[in-house]
Amino acid sequence: MAYIQERISKTGKKSYRALIRMRGYSSVSATFPRKTDAVLWAKETETAMHQGKYFKSSESRKRTVADLVDRYLDRVRKDSEERHENLKFMLLWWKQEIGHCILSNLTKAIISEKIDLLAATTWKLKNGTIKNISPARVNRYIAAFSHACTIAVNEWEWLESNPFQKISKLREPRGRTRFLDDDERARLLTECKKSKAQYLYPVVILALSTGSRQSEILGLKWKDIDFARKCIILHKTKNKEKRVVPLSGHAYDLIKELSRVRRIDTDLVFPSPSDPKQHWDVRASWDFAVKKAAIPDFRFHDLRHSAASYLAMNGATLAEISEVLGHKTLAMVSSDVPIQVKHTMYAE
Known part of the structure; x- marks a missing residue:
């Protein structure tokens, strides 16, 4: 039930206090200069x-949006420091742009305006080239903030509904299907062997033979490697499910050799020379080797596509490739197998 109380200050100024008492709720009140505002x-x-x-x-x-972002990032940090680092930059962008916005005023129009602004973002590369942000990258920004809003709705009750529900993601181009041909593979492995970086060659061999992601390989610890069973147990995967991948042939020999000269101050298989608690950074050595091998338009993740194509050409089914690569659906693994290889599979 609501009560309206008239108050008069020492200066004689009137104000009106609206007080509501209702079963199941704590008493709430608000003060207004006009009685009509208090009643409304x-x-x-x-x-x-x-x-x-x-x-x-x-x-x-x-x-405010700033409150939402701060609380969500605190929550993520407690669950996973790695995920926190991945989301931090994107969510802080939203905070910078609309952190002042009251959540009750957060509308589709406001969000859409900022998405358009983000999609028009460009930056200058070291070689002077101007590059546009990709639709896929914009969609990651959308997904990060949208999930934070979902938590605010379902768990914190800060929002009535998620304002992203009626916002469409940007259309992304079809995924890459780049993979190494025999000549390119030979040139790349030659340059990796010649590299001054101790870990480059075994890391690339692991990627080609197991199809594991860069983060999965660089994050490997010696306890994850079972030499007796000749397999690797991946605990930190993209889909957060433990995966076992075979370790055999040349890859097994390289890791076995590394184990004989492993550092005693870290459990990482590929530790950083400057900080054994951190994994080695492959980027500079990788970029140099690819350049020396004269392989155009080739990224480290494309080694995963190459591994998938080699498995397919050796008779593995999509289901078997999916198990090795850690995909949840056959549609996902299908995107990693080049169309030329699929034709060969189905022809057989």
Whole structure:
């Protein structure tokens, strides 16, 4: 039930305090200079309470986007420091752009305007080339903030609904299907062997023979390698599911050789020379080797496509390739197998 109380200050100025007491809620009140404002607030608040929406609406009026981002990042950090680092830059961009916005005022129009701004972003590379942000990258920004809003709706009751529900992601171009031919593979491995970087050659061999991602390989610890069973147990994977991949042939020999000269101050298979607690950074050595091998338009992740194509050409089914690569669906593994190889598989 609502009560309107008239108050007079020492200076003689009038104000009106609206007080609401309702079963199941703590008493709430607000003060206004005009009685009509106090009555209107009381009616709206009582209606929200009867509909079971008062808590959410009141929180959304008190909280800002900055509050949401800060709390969400704290939550993510407690679960995974690595995921926190991946999301931090993207969510802080949203905070910088609309951190001041009250959650109750966060609309599709405001978000869409910022998505358009983000999609028009460019930056200058070291060689002077101007590069546009990719649709895929923009979609990661959208997904990061959207998930934070979902948590705010379902768990914190800071929002009535997720404003991203009616916002479409940008259309992305078809995924890359680049893989090494025999000559390119020979040239690349030759340059990796010649590299001054101790770990480059075994890391590339592992990528080609197991199809593992760069982060999975560089994050390997010696306890993850089972020499007796000739396999690697990947604990930190993209889909957060443990995966076992075979370790055999030349890859097994290289890792076995590394184990004989392993560092005793770290459990990492590929530790950084400057900080054994961190894994080695492959980028500079990789880029130099690819350049020396004269292989155009080839990224480290394309080694995964190459591994998938080699498995397919050796008679592995899509289901078997999916198990090795750690894909949850056959549609996902299909994107890693080049169309030329698929034709060969189906022809057989």
